Amino acid sequence: MVKIEAIIKPFRLTEVQEALVHIGVQGMTVSEVKGFGRQKGHVEFYRGAEYRVDFVPKLLLMVVVPESLAEQVVDTIQKAAYTGKIGDGKIFASRISDVMRIRTRETGPEAL
Secondary structure, eight states: OEEEEEEEOGGGHHHHHHHHHHTTOOOOEEEEEEEOSTTOOEEEEETTEEEEEOSEEEEEEEEEEOHHHHHHHHHHHHHHHOOSSTTOEEEEEEEOOOOBOTTTOOBGGGGO
């Protein structure tokens, strides 16, 4: 099993979600997060006043999938989240040794 975490622009969530459901991903977790990368935030103007936004709002998407589906999930997220502009995000993949469904106590891939 592989846990895939993606940090994406908030307005790309619908496209990413629809693309993942289309390839058979059955569940995901989404969290609102803030952060910065190479862009180091940005400057905005509000009512004539300039202010600096150091942490940019993003979404953190997490899915755990069988290893056989991991590469396709990463590719799907990349294509659906892509805008071509700075701040498109990052995708992280890490191996998961075990998982348990709390309600049924199923473990391993059956718990996904």
